[in-house]
Amino acid sequence: MNHNSKKNLMTGSKIIMESLIREGVDTIFGYPGGAVLNIYDELFNYKDKIKHILVRHEQGAAHAADGYARASGKVGVVLVTSGPGATNTITGIATANMDSIPMVILTGQVSTNLIGNDAFQEADTVGITRPCTKHNYLVKDIKDLAKTIKEAFYIASTGRPGPVLIDIPKDITSSVCEFDYPETVELRGYSPTYFGHHIQISKLAAEILKAKKPLLYVGGGVINSNAANELKELAELLDLPVTSTLMGLGSFPSSHPLFFGMLGMHGTYAANMATSNADFIVAIGARFDDRVTGKVEEFGKNAKFAHIDIDPSSIGKNVKIEIPVVGDVKSVLSSLIEILNNKTEEISSAKYERLDWLEEINAWKYEHPLLYRMNDIIKPQYVIEKIYELTEGDAIIATEVGQSQMWTAQFYKFKNPRTLLTSGGLGTMGYGFPAAIGAQIACPDKTVFDIAGDGSIQMNIQELATAVQYNLPVKIAIINNNFLGMIRQWQELFYHKRYSFSEMNVNPDFVKLAEAYGAVGLRAKTPEEVVPVIEKALSIKKPVMMDFVVDKEEGVYPMVPTGAPITGMLLV
């Protein structure tokens, strides 16, 4: 570096590249357009340092960056143009926002002198994305550009993570300014609490020892905070039974004797019964979503609640909390374990007194395990079980939304955090496939699946071209029942089987479709064909689309009807 040179002058586009590099970004997902042409031109100079993945639709870019972030723990980065480029990312941004996924979205904007003029490809991107981002910016002065990027990455990745959008007018990308990347950020209104209050943690420790029927209810916060090890240590220290939300799957090993599966609408009988019978529930990085609680007044009706969460607004939002602990899950669990480690005598007596409780939950588990009945048609659950067995639980599994998502949550026994990528909050059909692409780019050596329905796969099917272009060996397993299955199931149960527009009367030939894109298509029509198809897919180092023709009217069970308490389960 020449320190004698008076000023480190750069164009806005170059400032963006240099700032991204300083944030450790090596991959971005994007789609060019008029307002970002300057940025793309500069990106061409940086193509050895920053890999750009050209998607086929901007929504795909947002979901791919999200999948990349979930699989890697890094911030996912998106670059799109103004107007339609930006609006096409909205579903992806809202998806990431609901699930607290760190992302930075760079959108082009018309030049500052045209803003507000209804210019070509102009949209009020900051206005449109305000409610679905953690924060957003419009850069009006090139002097603010580097600082804004620094702040965006900081806000996206700290506290409760989330997407941050930066709207950059075209003239800013071509004007010139001195580049000086800030070392730190100063935000008066933003300082997440990482360390839990010691008095609260001590109270929690005392209560957790005193409880006769304790339960850990864990969510996506455990994964975001990288606290899976601490969670396991805590559970094993006190023999605490664990149930997880959809978002929390993978934070605790599914095959662990203390794990009783997912709770809530499609939760296991054991998990829902345990929740209703527990006398002390510790919610860890979970937010009491309505799909988890069912009738909220009766959720954990015999329990006192403690809640560990980095976002104070999640605590006490839906359920009254006796012991709130605001802080980072990893840090709070470490402190809690430290306190408990000094209480060996209490621990052994507590463990002894709770043997009955564990026995009770295990009895529920054996009374009503997750099951399905085989016949000569392929059962969706069977496909997922076989994917689990053949990947030994080590694959990264992205899902779409609906029945295929719920069966995945029930029948794939997740071992590790960051291996389930699913739109839990927003419930976005079309999420899984681009997310799988992002995950495969983040983890080139891992096997990555998208478990899809025949409905949802068609919502972002165009990304097959992306997968082929970058030779990403993503495996798509279509659970094909020629229906929007979850809609059909609700219509069957609650609308007298009036299947109003939920049947996919016309579907493409998915095998031919895959081939048309240059991917590999495979099909299984009988149970005997399932394993060979998955094995073959796993042996091919290319994108593979598997079409599993399954039982049309299979349902997801257990199921709790909306508004019922979670003990009101419909069983198989």
Next chain:
Amino acid sequence: MEKTHILSIHVENESGVLTRVAGLFSARGFNIDSICVAKTLEKNESKMIIATSGDTQILEQITKQLNRLVNVIKVQELTDEDSVVRQTVLIKVNADETTKSDIFRIKDIFGGRVIDVSRNSYTLEATGSERKIESLIDILRPLGIKDIVKTGIIALQRTRKSS
């Protein structure tokens, strides 16, 4: 129990802050009964006074959600007991020879001022608590109020008395 609450919100004086705060209220189904915003003496800082209603649980959520906004620096609840609360009203009221003296008398009782006079109307300005303003309006109503405008309420915490 539904109750009126006054929130004093320090925010960064940036464009879009008002929309962020107002948008949060509408998106989450909270009420804004009144809102006042202006710069403070601090550089780049504004203060909003929002009157809202809801039970304590709703108020807790409002406060927590406001604190999540990056541009919100501080949120404080002001109560009637520990703060001074004021609202200003401008009222254009019918006035003729028979009612002029009444209007002047009422104005004096409420510590208001006549700020505009025409042949058949007076415009009064008055400042006070919400309750005081309401009673002023009630008393003037029979005379015929031609037009009225009220500010939102503003409030400031009292200095704690040293014990």
